[in-house]
Amino acid sequence: MKRQPVDFILSGAGQLVTLAGPSRPRTGAAMQAVGVIPDGALAAREGTIVAIGPSHEVETNCQLVPGGTRVDAAGRTVTPGLVDPHTHLPFYGYREDEFALRLAGAKYLEILKVGGGILSTVEKTRRASLKELIEFNRILLDRMLACGTTTIEGKSGYGLDLATERKQLQALEILNQSHPVEIVATFLGAHAVPRNEDPETYVNRVIGMLPEVRGLAEFCDVFCEEGVFSVEQARRVLIAAREHGFGLKIHADELSPLGGAELAAELGAVSAEHLLRASEDGLRQMAAAGVVACLLPGTPFTLGHDDYAPARRMIELGVTVALATDCNPGTCFTESMPMVMAIACRRMKLSPEEALTAATINAAHAIGRGDTIGSLEPGKQADLVIFDMPNYRHLPYHYGVNLVATVIKRGRVVYDRTA
Ligand code: IZC
Ligand code: ZN
Numbered sequence: 001m002k003r004q005p006v007d008f009i010l011s012g013a014g015q016l017v018t019l020a021g022p023s024r025p026r027t028g029a030a031m032q033a034v035g036v037i038p039d040g041a042l043a044a045r046e047g048t049i050v051a052i053g054p055s056h057e058v059e060t061n062c063q064l065v066p067g068g069t070r071v072d073a074a075g076r077t078v079t080p081g082l083v084d085p086h087t088h089l090p091f092y093g094y095r096e097d098e099f100a101l102r103l104a105g106a107k108y109l110e111i112l113k114v115g116g117g118i119l120s121t122v123e124k125t126r127r128a129s130l131k132e133l134i135e136f137n138r139i140l141l142d143r144m145l146a147c148g149t150t151t152i153e154g155k156s157g158y159g160l161d162l163a164t165e166r167k168q169l170q171a172l173e174i175l176n177q178s179h180p181v182e183i184v185a186t187f188l189g190a191h192a193v194p195r196n197e198d199p200e201t202y203v204n205r206v207i208g209m210l211p212e213v214r215g216l217a218e219f220c221d222v223f224c225e226e227g228v229f230s231v232e233q234a235r236r237v238l239i240a241a242r243e244h245g246f247g248l249k250i251h252a253d254e255l256s257p258l259g260g261a262e263l264a265a266e267l268g269a270v271s272a273e274h275l276l277r278a279s280e281d282g283l284r285q286m287a288a289a290g291v292v293a294c295l296l297p298g299t300p301f302t303l304g305h306d307d308y309a310p311a312r313r314m315i316e317l318g319v320t321v322a323l324a325t326d327c328n329p330g331t332c333f334t335e336s337m338p339m340v341m342a343i344a345c346r347r348m349k350l351s352p353e354e355a356l357t358a359a360t361i362n363a364a365h366a367i368g369r370g371d372t373i374g375s376l377e378p379g380k381q382a383d384l385v386i387f388d389m390p391n392y393r394h395l396p397y398h399y400g401v402n403l404v405a406t407v408i409k410r411g412r413v414v415y416d417r418t419a
Contacts, residue, residue, distance in 0.1 A: 016040025047410030081150025081383030088328035157191030
């Protein structure tokens, strides 16, 4: 038989963890089935996986073309590129002063009320030029890539005016074209009410921005929270966004149980985020409507809370669970998905298998990319990570250090610590 020409071969993975399975989000017991090929190999052509299996089989069936890339995983563990489906990139500047205030007892929403928190990042982001914004966030993307993330979602929401919201989304577009990390963009005009503005008037302004950002963002999100945007205001923004063709996301039931989970189900949102205080009914409705629960355990960890989202109950109810960093300068400043997985296992009692499923295939579904990324299967993008660990269970187990050796995006080595 003629060998298939390929331009990328990775072989010798001690464990090649595929996450292969049905082309739908993984729920319940299916979250445990990560799929391990011992001594595994993978071949790709033009960035797309064409063969995957035991090393001897792939080597027999595939022929590397001259100039192609060969990677020896040398017994290490290979997984799909990690997907981070909820970040607040791009932002400008830091808020370490707020972190110290909170450690001394100040509350997140109280800081926002007096013009700090989100509003302080809004001021810095408004002042930054497009170029400054791009360069600041490029460094964050470099760190994400170094931690094994190959695709992220990023949001506006630090402009609260059309010009700055557009500047943020343009920064994402330029970074997506010029950085190996792939970016899915979300419009979060309804992130906070600008200083000295009436909330209802601002909601109307956000709705007016939708056609102006349509080409720059795929999703629309709202920070639905007591003292920020009500369920009724969130519903207005999201219904208008749906009419303009946006996919829907919602920051729901994080600090108070407003009914954001129910709203996400009612509107057919792609995902709902946080959900620490979501009602049992809301979770059932999310399961029935197929809304992905995007859990962000780095946030209660950063805020020093003892409560985490009820992930075990969600899995029992058949809700699709995904994990994300929530990377932002206020409530969770980390670029590391492995760190988030480590917290998820310890505080939400996910198994290592569930955490990996939540950070790959289910995370891909949380941003509408379940058909192209999140698992290693023929036809999908060749996005993978080689971890310096004997098996995938080390990923949440061995924490606080970076065990990424090499990252491959669309069949190209884009980060290599072993070189
Ligand atoms: O800058 O505080 N929760 N939005 C909603 C955030 C956190 C980001 C921030
Ligand atoms: Zn968020």
